[in-house]
Amino acid sequence: MVQPPTVCGPSVRSQLLRPLLWSWLFGLCAAVAGAFLLARTSAELAFDRSLQDAASALAARVTWSDRGPLLDSSRQAMELLTWDAEDRGGFVMVDSEGNALAGDATVPVPPPALREESLQQPRVFDSEFHDETVRGAVFSVSSPMLDRRVSIVVVESRNKRSALMRRLQLSIVLPALALGAVTFSLIGWGIRRGLQPLRDVAAEVAQRDAHDWRPLSLSKVPREAVPLIDRINLLLTDMEQAIALQRRFVADAAHQLRTPVAGIRVLAQALAQELKAQSEAPERASWPPMLAQLDKSTERLSRLIGQLLSLARSETALAVDAEQQALDLVPLLREAAEPALLRCLRDGKTLELDAPPGPVWAFAHPLWLGEVLVNLLDNAVRYGGTQIVVRVRAHGADRALIQVEDDGAGVSDQQRPHLFEPFWRGERADLRNDGGTGLGLTIAREIVQRLGGQISAESRPTFEGMRFTILLQAGGAGLRA
Template identity: 65%
Template sequence: MSTTDGAGHGPSLRRRLLQPLAWSWLVGLALATLGAGLLARGSANSAFDRGLQDEAAALAAKVTWSDRGPLLDVSRQVLELLTWDSADRNAFAMIDIDGFVLAGDATVPIPLDRSDSFAKPKLFDAQLDGEPVRGAVFSVTSPMLDRVVAIIVVETRRKRADLVRDLQFSIVMPALVLGILTFLMLDFSVRRGLRPLREVGNEVAVREMHDWRPLSLAHVPAEAVPLIERINQLLQDVQQNVLLQRRFVADAAHQLRTPVAGIRVLAQELERELASDAAAAGAGHWRPLLSELRGSSERLTRLIGQLLSLARSETALTMNAEHQPQDIVPLLREATEPLVLQGLREGRSIELDAPEAPVIARAHPIWLGEVVNNLLDNARRYGGPQILLRVRAHADGGAEVTVEDDGPGVPEEQMSRLFEPFWRGERADLRNDGGTGLGLTIAREIVERLGGTLQARSRPEFAGMQFIVTLTD
């Protein structure tokens, strides 16, 4: 009846169902134990008291009277039978009205009330050698009515206690065993009843991030159907909102391409006009402004292209038709070659380390290249002079692609923001590196939609910056 781990939620439904039953059963078991004890004690005392009274009455019947006084006419065998018991200690005595012992054990306790009574022996409690005993006393009067003796029979309470314990055990144990079996059956029934809800939870847990299909209601209990229906409605609403956001981003980026392209062309044309007219008065101080305008238009063009790439990847990779196992080495070579030449012109070395044998992994022929392009472009802009692209096959299927550089890396306190859209590090506004802050976001989005993972390491864990792409088979 334990709750699931975590904070911010109430007890489990299983606990809510079984805990009240458990408390009710425990209270009932305690009352049953108390009642069984009282019943067993009453039954045991009644039976043993009747036996004591019968023994006292039987001994009283053996009292005879003679000139010498009262005599207890019992054989030796009868006396041994009365006083010998393997479990209890029994004793008897015959006393006169003054309390003198005429026969039997002199240590037998004598009750204070020894009045004449022929109807029924009287019961009493006392101590015998420091041990509690139960006794019966029966007064016998002589035929001449001039003398009275009392027969006292006592026994310890050992057999009574044993009988009470046995009776309690015989009453409580079946109830305990039956209760445990009942709770095991109830727990099994509750678990079985909650299994459809756990299956729904497992179905949600294994779904991809952009899988908004409605949850099945086939085996869901009737009480949980409204909840699942509401969740399905929320999934549908989220899907509609995300689709609207994607459409807006794609439409906005597409609409911006034409005017931005026109600004870029006009800036280039104006720069060429000023360059050809060297005698133009004051042309020299316009050229830096035009150069800045051209660079800004190129960065804006790149940003729009990245936004379109992000929107298209989200749309294209929702379908798994083109996600199939294939050799990814040719894809990586094709994506790396243009950046290798560009890196050489900038004084950077971009090296591809790939095995001769095919490396099979689930990938998209276009979008995996987009991932590599973005990671290499990020290393080219922010890394050191040495950039390494390495690909290795996993022994149990899939592949691992890493991009490493020997640059300054990213501070540990900023690693959590590395894949945030438009984040380019501290004081990015002072750097004119042409970056948009979307490359790593797009790369992670594509990798996750391909069913893989994208992780990053930097100093002090790695000497520089390292991105690790893991693809499944």
């Protein structure tokens, strides 16, 4: 049977992590923007200061003579200013009109206004040099005795600046990403660890028997989930009381009905004997069939009440595992099969017991397991074919197997899921007068489950006929002795 998809809300983990994720992403974007601005500002300041220092150093080497300003600098110093493995650079010394006096005449010169401002301290500017964006610094100096002024201009490309900015950005962004991954991993682990007690409670409920209504333990449940578990425990208590009340009602009703039904049956039998003793007048010829039908109906009603009592008693009697014991299944099956064997001989059917020569031990309750076998055999005799086989075997190291099979018509695949439902007797059961109650298989399943076993049914096309299989826990070695 295909289970419908479970409809539920979002998980606690997603509800906690989703806001944190958005906050972290916002913080990461802010960190990236801040890293970009910080790296850009830091790189610009550092390299601008280097350009200004270079311009100041060159300006300090300017000397004044009769022929005009001279730039006194060694060849090695000039090469350091103009050659770099990563950046293209250059320098030039110009007069107040912008004419080159020394250095590379192709170096871009800032406008006169900026050269005027650079008399007090070096100034920086942006320009183009050989089709490449460069950053430059200009520093102007004037003669102490002559009314003349020159400007030192130093430029370099932005390659090292860009590389430094990328390194600074990565040094901020990569740790933020790593820290975010570690943080979310730790948060996810913490959430999972915090929710583990709830999963333990769910596992405990899944392992419980269908009739175990004990309250759930609160010892390891998180404080926030205690009201939920308390409510579930209250619901379990209410369900246990409701089911106990229902069982008590069924048992009491069946018990109350048994007495009047037994009285009706006794009166019907007495009336039949009295009419038989009297003369058989023609006007009384229709009475014997009516009395036979009345006797059959009271017998079926008495059987139904007995089955109801068995169902109600089995639900309560097997609640305590201490009543079970290790027992040999072979003699139990022989005893349960004797009444069915007499019915088979009367109806022209055969009943075969297939059992090993030695004992087959199982942990069960002898009275109620016998009730299961009686119901299965009654079902086989009533609805099965002419050959019935009861088989018992050891099944592996820890199980015992019982099978009741017949060569009858069996049931279809559509009907098989309804076999163990109360009062289900197949299609058009209202037209059959076989004396069945529809409770025998329900009682058998209830008892087997209470004994900690499993019961299943097979029919066509898997098996030619009908086969019921019971698996029980094998009895321990100490108990077998």
